[in-house]
Amino acid sequence: MSFFRFLLGTLLGLLGLFATPVFAQKKVAPTAASSTRPVWLEQQIQESAVLRQHNVGVCLTDVATGEPVYELNSDRYFTPASTMKLFSLYAGLHLLPDSLPSLHYVLRQDSLLFWGTGDPTLLHGDVPSSRALIFLHNRPEKLFYAPVPCVEPFAPGWTWDDYNYYFQPERGPFPVYGHTVRFYAKAGQPMPRVYPRFFRPLTEVAPALLPNPTDDHVRRAVLENRFSVFPSAKNWVDETPFRTSQTLLLQLLQDTLRRPITPIPLRLRPQDSVRTLRGLPVDSLYRRMLRVSDNFLAEQLLLMCASGLSNDSLSSKRVIRVMQANYLRTLPDVPQWADGSGLSRLNLVTPRTLVALLLKLHQEVPEARLFDLLAAGGRQGTLKRVYRDPRGPWLWGKTGTLSNNHNLCGYLRTKSGRLLAFSFMNNNHVAETSAIRKEMERVLTQVRERL
Known part of the structure; x- marks a missing residue:
């Protein structure tokens, strides 16, 4: 038995001896991550x-x-x-012309049917455009808004509890006011100035005993457009997204245009000629989007x-x-x-x-x-x-x-x-x-x- 143990040990030692230089000399091929390294x-x-x-x-x-x-x-x-x-x-750069498409529309006798292109600049606080507003205000036809199928307000993978922050407004086919409410507060005044004014009745000062868990100036209810303002001893400006809907869009447009707009399904006819109202130069949007x-x-x-x-x-x-x-x-x-x-x-x-x-x-x-x-x-x-x-x-x-x-x-x-x-x-x-x-x-x- 001792001879067989000796023979087995010798064989294992030889295997280890031959194996060692094989692994020691093995080279790893250079990759894109390692080939160029000052x-x-x-x-x-x-x-x-x-x-x-x-x-x-x-x-x-x-x-x-x-x-x-x-x-x-x-x-x-x-x-x-x-x-x-x-x-x-x-x-x-590849899919848009030199100016933004503000809206699409069709003329049918005494009616103007329009729908959104996603242009975010209508009454936007930082990249403002009123071209679509002036166009709709001056048209002699009756106005009909046709909603088009659009993406969900939040994209996949967004953090749900960022709904209250300026950097995550909801997406939509016909944005207005950048889908946010702006609040301008002065020290010593509990109620800030609210823009657009439509949301002023929906804004109230938070009760003194209500805790402010995130130190935000304004908190919106998760599922509705109710805004609570937390008083501060300093001047401040805040921007909070509002919940979007077709009903709210029409209310905001009618409140601004001072004329009725009727919702209608979008059913294009063969004889319809779809026209596009052009807005701001594209670089005005690209510049703001990229810089900030x-x-x-x-x-x-x-x-x-x-x-x-x-x-x-x-x-x-x-x-x-x-x-x-x-x-x-x-x-x-x-x-x-x-x-x-x-x-x-x-x-x-x-x-x-x-x-x-x-x-x-x-x-x-x-x-x-x-x-x-x-x-x-x-x-x-x-x-x-x-x-x-x-x-x-x-x-x-x-x-x-x-x-x-x-x-x-x-x-x-x-x-x-x-x-x-x-x-x-x-x-x-x-x-x-x-x-x-x-x-x-x-x-x-x-x-x-x-x-």
């Missing part, structure tokens, strides 16, 4: 105490040559947040794109299918595209796909126009207080922030004159977003200095 930049990121504890993806590409400069996890999917608005921009990351404008942008594809429905999904099938087939990785704004947690995109989209945009849009639409470091939008240089901006981009996620993608001009397209994605971080933002600025400033 050592100093690698150290900047890998040795960062701020970036070490969460998922980081980076892609830097030379715009002139299309050659990658640096990649880290660039082929992995991340939650993109508001960087998804670049996809909405790209859809608008306006979610409502981004969502409605996709609906306006849908209105150009069909007269009988407003479907974001249809726009996404058209864009992916016809305009985005060359992207490195297929984006999981759920909404227009990036509010949805169902969106997933790789860093190299965002950079590929940035390269497409730079090829198709004149650089001066493109950079003017984006936030600019030290100048405007969400980048106004970062990436500063008194001599002028050197970084233009789109930020994307959700809880525990902060991303930035755009264009960076180095001191040597190179223009780089980049995406810098941070997912599942527990550090403060301000710390992530500051560390990204440190790293990208080094890129500017050394590349």
